[in-house]
Amino acid sequence: MSCEAPSKRRALVCGILGVIDARLSEAELRKLATSMADALHHRGPDDAGIWIDDDTHLALGHRRLSIHDLSPLGAQPMYSASENLVIAFNGEIYNFNAIKQKLVAEGCGFRGSSDTEILINAIEYWGLEAALNLCIGMFAFAVYDRAKKTLTLARDRIGEKPLYYGFIENRFVFASELKGILRACDSGRPNIDMGSLKSYFRYGYISAPHTIYENIKKLEPGAFYIVDLTTPSNGLGDVANQHYWLLDxxxxxxxxxxxxxxxxxxxxxxxxxxxxxxxxxxxxxxxxxxxxxxxxxxxxxxxxxxxxxxxxxxxxxxxxxxxxxxxxxxxxxxxxxxxxxxxxxxxxxxxxxxxxxxxxxxxxxxxxxxxxxxxxxxxxxxxxxxxxxxxxxxxxxxxxxxxxxxxxxxxxxxxxxxxxxxxxxxxxxxxxxxxxxxxxxxxxxxxxxxxxxxxxxxxxxxxxxxxxxxxxxxxxxxxxxxxxxxxxxxxxxxxxxxxxxxxxxxxxxxxxxxxxxxxxxxxxxxxxxxxxxxxxxxxxxxxxxxxxxxxxxxxxxxxxxxxxxxxxxxxxxxxxxxxxxxxxxxxxxxxxxxxxxxxxxxxxxxxxxxxxxxxxxxxxxxxxxxxxxxxxxxxxxxxxxxxxxxxxxxxxxxxxxxxxxxxxxxxxxxxxx
Incomplete structure (x- = not known):
C-alpha cells in the first residue's frame, strides 16, 4: 500500500471533507478532494491539506483556521501515535487537558499539545465510544482506521458543528458543508427531497438527518457513522450508525x-x-x-x-x-x-x-x-x-x-x-x-x-x-x-x-x-x-x-x-x-x-x-x-x-x-x- 503520510503536527481544523471512489486514480482523487476543500475555504483560510490512501481510494481533507499554536505544526490530517489512525477534525475539545493527563498516566507520549492529537490518541487507547464519552466540546470529525479499513464520522452531542454525508454517483462523500459535497456531483445537483421541503416551509429549517436533497444526509447530533470499506455495497461499504449520546x-x-x-x-x-x-x-x-x-x-x-x-x-x-x-x-x-x-x-x-x-x-x-x-x-x-x-x-x-x-x-x-x-x-x-x-x-x-x-x-x-x-x-x-x-x-x-x-x-x-x-x-x-x-x-x-x-x-x-x-x-x-x-x-x-x-x-x-x-x-x-x-x-x-x-x-x-x-x-x- 502506498499512502501519502500526513503531518504529525498539530492544528485546529474548521472544515473537513472526504471521498471514497474506487474508479478514481490517486491524481483524480486529489483533484476532486482539492476542489471540495476549495469550497470550504471560508471555514479555514489559513491552510489546507489532503491525505490519500491508495488501497481504499479514500481521500481525507481539511481547511484550517488557526486558533491554537499558530506555527506550521498545525497541519492536518494527523496520525495517531502508532500511525494506524488518521483524523480530520473540526472544532474544540474544551477538557483536553484532563483527557491528556489520563493518557499520560497510561504511557502515551505527545508531539504537541493540541486537542486533535489528544482526541486521536484517546480513540486509539480506549476506543471510539469511550473517547467520545470523555470529550466535552463542539466537534465533527472523520477518523480512518488503516488496519480495519473503516472510516468513522462523528458529531458533538448538541450539534454545534455540522457534518453532511451521502452516496452520490457511486461514491461516498462527506463534508462540513453541503457545498463541499456538491463539488462531487458530476452530473448536476441531486433531486430535491419534497418531504424535506415541506418540513422546511413548516419550520423554516430542515432537521437532521434530512437535507434538501435526496441521498444526502446530515449526521445527527451525538451520533457516529461507520463505513466499512471491506464490504462492497454499491462499490463502497456498508454504513452503520449509532448514538453515543442522546438527550433522552x-x-x-x-x-x-x-x-x-x-x-x-x-x-x-x-x-x-x-x-x-x-x-x-x-x-x-x-x-x-x-x-x-x-x-x-x-x-x-x-x-x-x-x-x-x-x-x-x-x-x-x-x-x-x-x-x-x-x-x-x-x-x-x-x-x-x-x-x-x-x-x-x-x-x-x-x-x-x-x-x-x-x-x-x-x-x-x-x-x-x-x-x-x-x-x-x-x-x-x-x-x-x-x-x-x-x-x-x-x-x-x-x-x-x-x-x-x-x-x-x-x-x-x-x-x-x-x-x-x-x-x-x-x-x-x-x-x-x-x-x-x-x-x-x-x-x-x-x-x-x-x-x-x-x-x-x-x-x-x-x-x-x-x-x-x-x-x-x-x-x-x-x-x-x-x-x-x-x-x-x-x-x-x-x-x-x-x-x-x-x-x-x-x-x-x-x-x-x-x-x-x-x-x-x-x-x-x-x-x-x-x-x-x-x-x-x-x-x-x-x-x-x-x-x-x-x-x-x-x-x-x-x-x-x-x-x-x-x-x-x-x-x-x-x-x-x-x-x-x-x-x-x-x-x-x-x-x-x-x-x-x-x-x-x-x-x-x-x-x-x-x-x-x-x-x-x-x-x-x-x-x-x-x-x-x-x-x-x-x-x-x-x-x-x-x-x-x-x-x-x-x-x-x-x-x-x-x-x-x-x-x-x-x-x-x-x-x-
Whole structure:
C-alpha cells in the first residue's frame, strides 16, 4: 500500500471533507478532494491539506483556521501515535487537558499539545465510544482506521458543528458543508427531497438527518457513522450508525427529587458557568463576545470580563426601529462591566447587500431572518478578533421563549372550553385584520398613557389559532411553525418528517417544549445560523451555555427555578445579578430579530418580486401560485404581517434560482413522489 503520510503536527481544523471512489486514480482523487476543500475555504483560510490512501481510494481533507499554536505544526490530517489512525477534525475539545493527563498516566507520549492529537490518541487507547464519552466540546470529525479499513464520522452531542454525508454517483462523500459535497456531483445537483421541503416551509429549517436533497444526509447530533470499506455495497461499504449520546438519557437519569434549593442551585450554576467560560476562553488569537443586551449574552460577556484583567471586545447590532433595537441596553451593560464595546446600526440597505449571499452561505433553504444581523455582527467581530463567545442556548435550557409561558397559560385556560366556543372565539379574533387590531391597541394605549408593544394584531391572530388548537402538542407545533399547513402550498403531496418529543405535552408541557426545542430547533435553526454566519466570516464561535455540564444541570433542577411567576430564565437572571444590576436586565424579551416585514414592503420588494411572478411560479411547477400571491398582496397592503411565511418562501426561491438552477440548467429537478 502506498499512502501519502500526513503531518504529525498539530492544528485546529474548521472544515473537513472526504471521498471514497474506487474508479478514481490517486491524481483524480486529489483533484476532486482539492476542489471540495476549495469550497470550504471560508471555514479555514489559513491552510489546507489532503491525505490519500491508495488501497481504499479514500481521500481525507481539511481547511484550517488557526486558533491554537499558530506555527506550521498545525497541519492536518494527523496520525495517531502508532500511525494506524488518521483524523480530520473540526472544532474544540474544551477538557483536553484532563483527557491528556489520563493518557499520560497510561504511557502515551505527545508531539504537541493540541486537542486533535489528544482526541486521536484517546480513540486509539480506549476506543471510539469511550473517547467520545470523555470529550466535552463542539466537534465533527472523520477518523480512518488503516488496519480495519473503516472510516468513522462523528458529531458533538448538541450539534454545534455540522457534518453532511451521502452516496452520490457511486461514491461516498462527506463534508462540513453541503457545498463541499456538491463539488462531487458530476452530473448536476441531486433531486430535491419534497418531504424535506415541506418540513422546511413548516419550520423554516430542515432537521437532521434530512437535507434538501435526496441521498444526502446530515449526521445527527451525538451520533457516529461507520463505513466499512471491506464490504462492497454499491462499490463502497456498508454504513452503520449509532448514538453515543442522546438527550433522552438526561430525562431517564435525572435525579429525583429535582434540585429546588435556590441558593444551592444559583451557586452551582454560577460555578459551572465560570469554569466553562474559563475553558472556552483559551485561545492563542484575540477573543471577544457577542453582547445583544439580553440575559444570555450578558451573562456570558459579564463572566468573561470578570475573568479578564483587560477589557474584552464585545459586539452588538442595532436598529433605528426602537421596537427591534437592544443596542442601547447592550451599551449600558458593556459600560457597566468595562468591556471595549463595538456596535453597528443595521439599515435596510445593509440587509439588501447581504441577502444575495445568504443562499450560498447556508447551502440549503434556511429562513431564520436573524441570519442577517448574525452574519453582519460576525463580520464586525472578525475585524477585531478570531474567536467569539455567544449566549445561544439559554432560552432552550432555561425556559426563555415567550411561547413557553404564553402557550401554557392559554392551553390551561382553554382545556375546559367547548370546541365550538374555541372555534367561534378564534373566528371572531381573526375576523378583525391585524392592522385594525394595531390601531385599536395604539388608541387604547394613548388614552391610558402607556407604550404598546409591536405587532399586536399579528399576536392576536396567533392567539386565535393557538386557542383553537385541538391539544397542547398541536398548539406548540403551531407556535413553532412558519407555515402551519404547508401541504396547501404545493402542487403535489409528500410525506413530511415528523419531529416528536418523548415528554407528554398535556402533562409535562414545559419539559416537552424544552426537549423539542433542544432536539430540533436548537440544532436545526439556531446552531445552523450561528455556525454558517460565523464561518462565512472566518470567525470561530463558541457557545458556553451549551456545554454538556450546563445542559446536565438544566435538567437536574426543578422548572420553578427556570420559570417563576411568569419570569423566564429565573435562575440565570439570579446569576447575572451578581455581575450586572437588575435594572439593566429586567425588561420584556425582544430576541435577535429584524424588521423584515417592513423591508419586504420597501427596500427588498424589488428583489422579492422576481421570485413571485406568475410565469416563474408556473414554470417551477412546485407551488399553488394563488396562495402565494394572496398572502403577498395582503402583506403589501399592510393589513397583515406575513413576514415569516414570506421570508420562508423567498429564501427558498433565492436558493432555488442562485444555487439549484445555477447547476441544473433551469430544470426543476424535484422528486414529487
Amino acid at each position: 438519557s438526561l430525562f431517564q437519569d435525572k435525579p429525583q427529587p429535582l434540585l429546588k434549593d435556590e441558593k444551592i442551585a444559583i451557586t452551582k450554576l454560577d460555578s459551572i458557568l465560570n469554569n466553562v467560560i474559563s475553558e472556552q476562553a483559551l485561545s492563542d488569537v484575540p477573543l471577544g463576545a457577542f453582547l445583544s443586551g439580553g440575559i444570555d449574552s450578558s451573562a456570558v460577556a459579564s463572566i468573561l470580563q470578570s475573568q479578564s484583567e483587560i477589557p474584552i471586545d464585545t459586539f452588538t447590532i442595532g436598529f433605528d426601529d426602537k421596537s427591534f433595537n437592544e443596542a442601547e441596553h447592550a451599551k449600558a451593560i458593556a459600560n457597566h462591566i468595562g468591556s471595549s464595546h463595538h456596535e453597528l446600526y443595521l439599515t435596510a440597505q445593509d440587509a439588501l447587500d447581504v441577502v444575495p449571499s445568504l443562499s450560498q452561505i447556508y447551502d440549503e433553504p434556511f429562513a431564520d431572518s436573524s441570519q442577517i444581523p448574525m452574519l453582519i455582527v460576525s463580520r464586525l467581530a472578525r475585524k477585531k478578533v478570531t474567536v467569539c463567545l455567544s449566549g445561544d442556548g439559554g432560552d432552550e435550557l432555561f425556559c426563555g421563549y415567550n411561547r413557553y409561558t404564553h402557550a401554557k397559560n392559554v392551553i390551561d385556560k382553554m382545556k375546559s372550553a367547548p370546541d365550538t366556543l374555541k372555534k367561534w372565539g378564534a373566528y371572531g379574533l381573526k375576523n378583525i385584520s391585524p392592522r385594525t387590531w394595531d390601531s385599536l391597541y395604539l388608541n387604547i394605549n394613548n388614552i391610558l398613557g402607556k407604550k404598546g408593544g409591536a405587532n399586536f394584531g399579528s399576536k392576536m391572530h396567533k392567539l386565535a389559532d393557538l386557542a383553537a388548537s385541538k391539544d397542547a402538542q398541536s398548539a406548540y407545533d403551531f407556535l413553532s411553525s412558519y407555515w402551519p399547513n404547508p401541504e396547501l402550498l404545493f402542487v403535489k403531496s409528500a410525506n413530511e418528517p415528523q419531529l416528536i418529543a418523548k415528554h407528554n405535552f398535556e402533562t409535562e408541557f414545559l419539559d416537552a417544549a424544552m426537549e423539542w426545542d433542544q432536539k430540533w430547533y436548537l440544532p436545526g435553526d439556531n446552531l445552523v445560523k450561528t455556525d454558517r454566519a460565523s464561518m462565512a466570516a472566518s470567525l470561530e464561535l463558541r457557545v458556553p451555555l451549551l456545554d454538556l455540564r450546563v445542559i446536565e444541570f438544566s435538567w437536574s433542577i426543578a422548572n420553578e427555578l427556570k420559570l417563576r411567576h411568569g419570569l423566564s430564565k429565573w435562575i440565570l437572571r439570579q446569576v447575572l445579578y451578581k455581575y450586572v444590576p437588575s435594572q439593566l436586565i429586567d425588561r420584556p424579551k425582544m430576541g435577535f430579530s429584524i424588521p423584515i416585514g417592513q423591508w419586504l414592503r420597501e427596500d427588498l420588494r424589488g428583489w422579492a418580486e422576481e421570485f413571485i411572478a406568475p410565469d416563474f411560479l408556473s414554470s417551477q411547477g412546485i407551488f399553488n401560485a394563488d396562495i402565494i400571491q394572496k398572502i403577498w398582496l395582503q402583506h403589501l397592503s399592510g393589513s397583515y404581517d406575513h413576514s415569516n411565511k414570506l421570508w420562508t418562501f423567498f429564501m427558498f426561491q433565492d436558493w432555488y434560482v442562485t444555487q439549484h438552477l445555477a447547476t441544473n440548467n433551469y430544470s426543476s429537478n424535484v422528486n414529487m413522489s
